[in-house]
Amino acid sequence: MDRILFGDNQFFGVNHMSEEKARAQAMKFRDTRSIMRVLDAAYDEGIKVFMCTTHDRVGEVADIVRAHPKRYPDFEFYPCMPYAHKYANSVGEVGILETLRRFAPGGVVETIVKGAVSALTQDLVRLMELLVDAEMKRFRGARTPIVFVQNVVTDLVLGLKLDHVLASFAAHVRERYAAEAGFITMNLPLLVDRLERVGITNPIVCANINKIGFRMSGGVDAYRELLRSRRCRAIAMSVLASGAIPPREAIEWVCGLEGVHSIVFGASSQENIRQTKALIESAWDLRSAPGLRRSAAE
Amino acid sequence: MTRVGLIGAGKMGISHCAILGANPRLSVAAVCDSTTYLTSALRKHTGIPTFKDYRKMIDEAQLDCVFVATPTSTHFDAARYALERKLHVFVEKPLCLDPAQSKDLAELARSERRANQVGYHNRFIGTFREARRLVQAGALGEVYHVGGSAFGQVVTRPKTGLTWRSRKAEGGGCLHDYASHVVDLMNFVMGPPEQVLAAQLLSIHSKDVEDAVYAQFRYPSGAVGQLETNWSDETYRKMSTTLVVTGPKGKIIVDRQELRIHLRPGAELEGYAAGWTIRYITDLQAPVAFYLRGEEYSAQIDAFVEAVERGTAEHENSFASAYQTDLVIDIIQKAGRRGS
Numbered sequence: 001m002d003r004i005l006f007g008d009n010q011f012f013g014v015n016h017m018s019e020e021k022a023r024a025q026a027m028k029f030r031d032t033r034s035i036m037r038v039l040d041a042a043y044d045e046g047i048k049v050f051m052c053t054t055h056d057r058v059g060e061v062a063d064i065v066r067a068h069p070k071r072y073p074d075f076e077f078y079p080c081m082p083y084a085h086k087y088a089n090s091v092g093e094v095g096i097l098e099t100l101r102r103f104a105p106g107g108v109v110e111t112i113v114k115g116a117v118s119a120l121t122q123d124l125v126r127l128m129e130l131l132v133d134a135e136m137k138r139f140r141g142a143r144t145p146i147v148f149v150q151n152v153v154t155d156l157v158l159g160l161k162l163d164h165v166l167a168s169f170a171a172h173v174r175e176r177y178a179a180e181a182g183f184i185t186m187n188l189p190l191l192v193d194r195l196e197r198v199g200i201t202n203p204i205v206c207a208n209i210n211k212i213g214f215r216m217s218g219g220v221d222a223y224r225e226l227l228r229s230r231r232c233r234a235i236a237m238s239v240l241a242s243g244a245i246p247p248r249e250a251i252e253w254v255c256g257l258e259g260v261h262s263i264v265f266g267a268s269s270q271e272n273i274r275q276t277k278a279l280i281e282s283a284w285d286l287r288s289a290p291g292l293r294r295s296a297a298e
Numbered sequence: 299m300t301r302v303g304l305i306g307a308g309k310m311g312i313s314h315c316a317i318l319g320a321n322p323r324l325s326v327a328a329v330c331d332s333t334t335y336l337t338s339a340l341r342k343h344t345g346i347p348t349f350k351d352y353r354k355m356i357d358e359a360q361l362d363c364v365f366v367a368t369p370t371s372t373h374f375d376a377a378r379y380a381l382e383r384k385l386h387v388f389v390e391k392p393l394c395l396d397p398a399q400s401k402d403l404a405e406l407a408r409s410e411r412r413a414n415q416v417g418y419h420n421r422f423i424g425t426f427r428e429a430r431r432l433v434q435a436g437a438l439g440e441v442y443h444v445g446g447s448a449f450g451q452v453v454t455r456p457k458t459g460l461t462w463r464s465r466k467a468e469g470g471g472c473l474h475d476y477a478s479h480v481v482d483l484m485n486f487v488m489g490p491p492e493q494v495l496a497a498q499l500l501s502i503h504s505k506d507v508e509d510a511v512y513a514q515f516r517y518p519s520g521a522v523g524q525l526e527t528n529w530s531d532e533t534y535r536k537m538s539t540t541l542v543v544t545g546p547k548g549k550i551i552v553d554r555q556e557l558r559i560h561l562r563p564g565a566e567l568e569g570y571a572a573g574w575t576i577r578y579i580t581d582l583q584a585p586v587a588f589y590l591r592g593e594e595y596s597a598q599i600d601a602f603v604e605a606v607e608r609g610t611a612e613h614e615n616s617f618a619s620a621y622q623t624d625l626v627i628d629i630i631q632k633a634g635r636r637g638s
Contacts, residue, residue, distance in 0.1 A: 017580070
């Protein structure tokens with residue numbers, strides 16, 4: 001897994017601090033070409049991984065990357081599914097059953113409705129697999145070495161104590177896509193405990209990790225303890241807490257934590273991408289010479 | 299361990315179920331829904347006993363409290379049945395379609411001394427709470443205008459009534475689903491209005507319900523309120539709710555992410571200088587033990603559980619406060635239907 005990953009919130013009007021900024025960004029990135037300009041900049045800066053939600057627009061990005069193998073020889077997608085608002089809005093509009101009919105091809109919903117109770121365990125997993133396959137269609141032929149579950153689903157599943165579905169997800173993406181499963185969460189310590197109980201050890205996880213503890217459920221200390229224990233391969237997101245922490249301070253803090261494997265960040269300009277990447281590299285390079293630092297401190 | 303029963307396993311019911319399930323002080327002891335594919339899936343996968351009839355569930359499952367997340371038209375019967383059997387009750391918003399029923403429930407809950415809360419989760423968002431504190435502390439002076447709005451894309455194409463949200467008789471429509479949040483938030487900050495001056499309900503795609511609501515209020519102080527909601531607005535990725543409160547000393551613009559306040563020179567107060575001050579949710583929201591979709595969903599359940607454990611009927615978002623919101627919704631409904 002790469003150390004520095006490029007995220008996509010800025011492209012789709014997601015900003016945890018300002019709805020106005022989010023809308024301005026949604027206007028700026030109203031077409032795929034404007035998104036590609038920024039992705040090209042990130043790629044040319046040496047960031048090869050695009051960690052992205054399964055928004056329709058990302059499908060168009062995948063088409064472009066696939067069509068230009070010489071331009072993008074190492075480009076990788078880490079798809080994060082589902083694009084939850086698509087489902088949430090649909091559930092509000094047409095209900096749970098009709099939403100599943102809309103997004104899961106081929107009669108499985110009818111099976112569940114009519115199906116015998118004894119068949120339901122199988123069916124829930126089958127339903128999950130069909131939804132995953134529907135989301136993965138747009139990435140066919142592109143590199144997707146890690147496939148993530150979005151936090152709203154991961155955390156919903158944790159709350160409902162349906163942990164075995166997460167294990168089934170991991171098995172499905174391994175068998176069908178030769179990919180590793182990743183799990184995005186707002187409840188990292190709880191997630192890692194529960195994944196271990198269904199046999200997933202050292203999972204790839206992605207969670208808010210930031211100096212002010214924003215959306216780190218369980219608290220900064222529990223996160224620090226978990227990361228130090230090396231029980232997971234952690235990707236830090238929301239490192240800047242949507243801008244609440246100055247970049248240098250934010251990145252130095254996260255890079256200074258023991259056990260953070262990677263950082264995912266989003267940016268809208270080449271200059272911002274370059275600066276953020278340089279900050280991360282410099283902070284991690286410092287950490288690569290612990291002996292020097294220790295002796296300097298003594 | 300507090301034993302919770304869930305009535306209604308739809309979108310909000312399942313969300314509540316997950317947050318309740320993650321709380322070590324609670325046990326989700328039973329779930330009730332009329333749809334068997336949902337209850338049998340839940341029973342099979344979670345082992346939670348399920349029921350088709352909430353009366354049977356309440357009679358048999360030895361519960362301390364229930365969460366009612368069914369279509370609004372059924373809230374009254376379910377909540378009353380539970381209160382009469384001495385259970386604490388949380389009901390999804392809005393409380394009832396008929397304000398007289400909301401009033402009955404509020405009185406019953408108070409006389410039984412049972413916790414009684416309605417799911418207006420915006421009241422648990424730090425930015426809105428701070429806005430209310432500032433307004434009530436007089437930071438803006440005597441407020442003369444409040445604008446409340448909510449936009450989002452729930453209904454974006456013509457369709458027939460596939461869910462109760464598109465059927466008026468069951469509590470569907472933008473007024474009960476979207477505008478209720480804004481009315482409640484305006485009440486939270488301003489207190490209830492004394493008059494609905496005008497209201498328009500527009501259908502854009504829907505047949506049986508409105509998709510947009512516009513209304514104007516007058517408050518006892520003389521202040522004017524303006525409500526604007528549209529659930530067919532595709533320029534919003536998800537529901538976006540904003541209040542703009544203006545007084546002679548300043549103005550507040552607040553949504554779930556940020557609070558922006560402008561104060562005149564001489565109107566400074568602690569933490570807020572003259573001119574613009576912007577504060578973000580990162581600094582105004584207390585963390586929660588388990589996060590799903592937003593801190594406010596967990597925070598409102600924590601508040602309810604605390605009221606249950608204390609055995610009190612006096613707390614935030616009580617039926618009495620939701621009754622005030624239902625009154626305004628009812629007047630908008632009637633005025634809008636007349637086309638005034």
